[in-house]
Amino acid sequence: MVRFVHTADWQLGMTRHFLDADAQARFSAARIEAIRSIGRLAIERECSFVIVCGDVFETNHVERQVIVRALDAMAESPDIKFYLLPGNHDPLTASSVFTSQTFVSRCPDNVVVLDAEGFTEVETGVQLVSAPWTSKAPLEDLVSRAVSRVPAGDDLYIAVGHGAVDVLSPDANDVAVVRLEALESALADTQLCYVALGDRHSTTSVGTSGRVWYSGAPVPTAFREKDPGNVLVVEIGNGVIDVTAHRVGEWEFRSLEFDLRSSQDIDRLDSDLSDLEGKSELIVQLTLVGQLSLGDKIRLESI
Numbered sequence: 001m002v003r004f005v006h007t008a009d010w011q012l013g014m015t016r017h018f019l020d021a022d023a024q025a026r027f028s029a030a031r032i033e034a035i036r037s038i039g040r041l042a043i044e045r046e047c048s049f050v051i052v053c054g055d056v057f058e059t060n061h062v063e064r065q066v067i068v069r070a071l072d073a074m075a076e077s078p079d080i081k082f083y084l085l086p087g088n089h090d091p092l093t094a095s096s097v098f099t100s101q102t103f104v105s106r107c108p109d110n111v112v113v114l115d116a117e118g119f120t121e122v123e124t125g126v127q128l129v130s131a132p133w134t135s136k137a138p139l140e141d142l143v144s145r146a147v148s149r150v151p152a153g154d155d156l157y158i159a160v161g162h163g164a165v166d167v168l169s170p171d172a173n174d175v176a177v178v179r180l181e182a183l184e185s186a187l188a189d190t191q192l193c194y195v196a197l198g199d200r201h202s203t204t205s206v207g208t209s210g211r212v213w214y215s216g217a218p219v220p221t222a223f224r225e226k227d228p229g230n231v232l233v234v235e236i237g238n239g240v241i242d243v244t245a246h247r248v249g250e251w252e253f254r255s256l257e258f259d260l261r262s263s264q265d266i267d268r269l270d271s272d273l274s275d276l277e278g279k280s281e282l283i284v285q286l287t288l289v290g291q292l293s294l295g296d297k298i299r300l301e302s303i
Contacts, residue, residue, distance in 0.1 A: 082111045159194070160196050197214045257287040
């Protein structure tokens with residue numbers, strides 16, 4: 001039996017243009033705190049390791065402070081190995097954050113970069129099948145290529161990949177999209193037992209096998225995300241796979257719409273906004289429609 005945490009899309013160093021300086025600082029701090037929460041969850045659930053399926057960093061050019069804080073946060077759980085996969089935001093190019101002096105010099109012993117396609121033994125009889133991005137625009141399906149090389153034998157294999165699956169992609173003809181059929185064939189015909197993916201920020205099970213998952217982003221990043229803020233605890237044993245979502249992100253993006261046509265509607269708007277909970281970690285996209293008198297418009301501007 002093996003138990004581990006599947007996460008992705010930390011995008012450390014992300015900025016949001018609609019946040020002021022104070023909110024941005026708290027938003028950035030929450031992303032680092034999520035790493036600590038993941039480490040604590042791994043310990044509490046007796047997980048063997050954590051896999052981060054791409055886009056650990058928002059870009060290869062994040063500030064040094066972001067790198068140091070991230071590595072220090074992972075170092076706080078020294079008994080948990082963190083396996084980091086480069087994705088489309090932080091590919092293994094010549095300017096890779098993972099080969100920067102700051103990362104290399106500050107990287108703790110419990111952090112491993114999956115910097116080559118192939119196999120990594122994480123415990124006896126369990127291997128990761130990694131498919132890192134080495135450019136911003138791959139010319140083929142990296143995940144399917146990696147899992148096609150899973151050998152026969154008794155070991156269990158866990159694929160660690162990043163990218164859009166064809167059945168969910170707006171461009172299914174893109175040469176780089178992950179082909180679900182290839183993954184399902186590997187799951188049926190080889191010792192591949194689970195496919196851990198990153199890129200989609202909403203927690204999503206793909207296909208019908210129950211063994212291909214996007215963990216989603218641990219901290220929400222946009223209003224369009226349907227189920228962000230989670231990581232997955234995956235348990236594999238005796239031919240059974242159990243996947244359980246655990247919420248670690250405290251921030252929320254929420255879209256609200258109000259139809260305003262009278263002073264009573266303005267009262268309702270004022271009351272509803274005042275009653276919102278967790279305002280310090282809530283980003284609201286507010287849409288107002290309708291028609292108001294000049295007096296009501298002036299009053300609305302004061303809310």
